[in-house]
Amino acid sequence: EAGVAQSPRYKIIEKRQSVAFWCNPISGHATLYWYQQILGQGPKLLIQFQNNGVVDDSQLPKDRFSAERLKGVDSTLKIQPAKLEDSAVYLCASSSISNVETQYFGPGTRLLVL
Amino acid sequence: GDSVTQMEGPVTLSEEAFLTINCTYTATGYPSLFWYVQYPGEGLQLLLKATKADDKGSNKGFEATYRKETTSFHLEKGSVQVSDSAVYFCALGLYNQGGKLIFGQGTELSVKP
Numbered sequence: 154e155a156g157v158a159q160s161p162r163y164k165i166i167e168k169r170q171s172v173a174f175w176c177n178p179i180s181g182h183a184t185l186y187w188y189q190q191i192l193g194q195g196p197k198l199l200i201q202f203q204n205n206g207v208v209d210d211s212q213l214p215k216d217r218f219s220a221e222r223l224k225g226v227d228s229t230l231k232i233q234p235a236k237l238e239d240s241a242v243y244l245c246a247s248s249s250i251s252n253v254e255t256q257y258f259g260p261g262t263r264l265l266v267l
Numbered sequence: 268g269d270s271v272t273q274m275e276g277p278v279t280l281s282e283e284a285f286l287t288i289n290c291t292y293t294a295t296g297y298p299s300l301f302w303y304v305q306y307p308g309e310g311l312q313l314l315l316k317a318t319k320a321d322d323k324g325s326n327k328g329f330e331a332t333y334r335k336e337t338t339s340f341h342l343e344k345g346s347v348q349v350s351d352s353a354v355y356f357c358a359l360g361l362y363n364q365g366g367k368l369i370f371g372q373g374t375e376l377s378v379k380p
Contacts, residue, residue: 157310184366195271195370196311196355208365244311253366254299254318258311 157259171233180246188244273371288342290357298359300340
């Protein structure tokens with residue numbers, strides 16, 4: 154069974170530029186999560202989808218971050234414009250409806266904003 | 268609010284030493300508890316979990332017991348190996364919030380030969 158796929162693995166941009174990350178969850182997993190992991194900290198949930206609907210986006214900085222999961226499968230997270238403090242690893246995870254608490258994580262996208 | 272506190276690292280041990288990484292939590296309701304591991308350059312992997320009080324999760328020689336009375340979920344291993352060097356994250360899962368995970372800050376473990 155293929156795991157959670159993410160791309161790109163690394164991205165370097167300048168502040169005020171925009172960037173997008175892509176995630177393809179494990180096949181059949183209805184729930185998809187985006188986390189932000191700042192260096193030296195644990196991951197923090199940004200947004201959670203169930204199928205193509207948003208379950209929780211309370212921690213998403215909506216003035217600059219957006220995310221979508223239009224067909225209920227893969228998802229895109231966008232930052233526009235980026236700030237220096239957005240430098241972090243962005244992790245995507247997925248889980249099944251029947252076992253929603255067991256999340257499987259992708260390798261992450263490491264973003265550096267200069 | 269819901270939160271997780273882990274002992275600070277880095278923790279440096281010699282091979283075959285006993286490992287304990289402390290984790291305590293604050294939560295409303297009855298969360299599930301998890302330990303995730305992050306090896307260098309890799310993503311987070313689920314190490315073990317426990318879903319209710321007094322449950323013991325175990326995997327790869329690691330163990331943790333869900334202690335509701337002390338709100339703790341300490342990770343232990345009797346004899347660590349160099350290959351156990353990684354960052355370990357304690358997390359609580361909130362089933363009533365769609366399975367949302369709240370993570371501690373992580374504890375880096377370095378095992379020397």
